[in-house]
Amino acid sequence: MTRPGPRERLLTSALELTYTQGVGVGVDAILKHADVARRSLYQHFGGKDGLITEVIAAGAAEDEARYAHALDQGGNDPRERVRTLFTLLTGLVAAPGFTGCRYIAAHLNLPPGHPATAGIRAHKDRVRAMFARETHAMGHPAPEDAAARLLMLADAVLVEGALRPEADLAVLVEPMVEAVLG
Amino acid sequence: MTRPGPRERLLTSALELTYTQGVGVGVDAILKHADVARRSLYQHFGGKDGLITEVIAAGAAEDEARYAHALDQGGNDPRERVRTLFTLLTGLVAAPGFTGCRYIAAHLNLPPGHPATAGIRAHKDRVRAMFARETHAMGHPAPEDAAARLLMLADAVLVEGALRPEADLAVLVEPMVEAVLG
DNA sequence: CAGTGGATAGAACGGTCGATCTACTCATTA
DNA sequence: TAATGAGTAGATCGACCGTTCTATCCACTG
DSSP, X not given: OOOOOHHHHHHHHHHHHHHHHOTTOOHHHHHHHHTOOHHHHHHHHSSHHHHHHHHHHHHHHXXXXXXXXXXXXXXXXXXHHHHHHHHHHHHHHHSXXXXXXXXXXXXXXXXXXXXXXXXXXXXXXXXXXXXXXXHHHTTOSSHHHHHHHHHHHHHHHHHHHHHOTTSOHHHHHHHHHHHHHO | OOOOXXXXXXXXXXXXXXXXXXXXXXXXXXXXXXXXXXHHHHHHHSSHHHHHHHHHHHXXXXXXXXXXXXHHHTOSOHHHHHHHHHHHHHHHHHSTTOOOOHHHHHHHHSOTTOHHHHHHHHHHHHHHHHHHHHHHHTTOSSHHHHHHHHHHHHHHHHHHHHHOTTSOHHHHHHHHHHHHHO
């Protein structure tokens, strides 16, 4: 029950601070929150860019696992599995403290060639692939397009949850999901 | 045919630079691009925050006018008017140089209490209201919900256009728009 | 012509940025 | 026991941040 090493503490703190304050947070704030020496950051990650890149990757793996878990909670029916995932999403954005999708925010604010942007796009494509597995399993006539549309709806929920918190996104998105599922 | 004054030059330059580089651009870059004295910025806008706020407002008015024009190009049929607006949107995100929705990017990266965030939300709500006028005109059974859904789809196009430029958003969004219109 | 006010140019402010550096502690281990 | 290496603490670097300042120019107006 010893506390994790500097590398993991940095990742955990950066994961939290970049979410609440964006990728523009200063390294000083991350170092202080992680209670880690300045030097450790540069030894483990080579710099702020490296840390951000690994934070994105770590967060993506975590979120994808959460999505996979939600799918499995939906049982064996692919349609029900997708519905359950959207229930998770609408719940996430309605929860207090939600400030927007970490990956969309990072992608929109990082310079175009930043090493983390590739990881962001890869994450979104893996989520699309998760949807594609379900649309294939349900025998959808156009499973790939349907998966891309479900990703669009998922991102719409994440964005709209930040921009228009007064909207009831569960009610709004549900019939659109059904329309895509066919 | 004289060149516009410092205030308008600042707005124009800030509009361009905050789009290509985000709201995090330095005032030095804006001043240099606008060829304006440092002091003029603080006389006209009180500071960077004031400039950003007015830039958001000016850009919003401009974009809303463009949307209104697209609607009118669709003729008198509300459904066709909405389709025409989505054609504009999918064209915008497919055009070279598109980097994402200025307002979503700004909202996700400005601190929560920034004076510009209210203008951003107001802009999105005015776009929703534009959709609502159409859904009411077409006699939609649930016009307000439909308008909120159309805004979600519009934002989805803007976000996905930045994150997954390889996707054919016109093809993807079209049937979803039709499903919402009923 | 004198005066007024907007615009300009640019120095300078304190603060923060990311990054590098030295120096010290401490556990492991050869 | 001596050495190694990771971690810590903190000074320091140059660059940039937004902001304020003085000083000058210039068109307009009295």
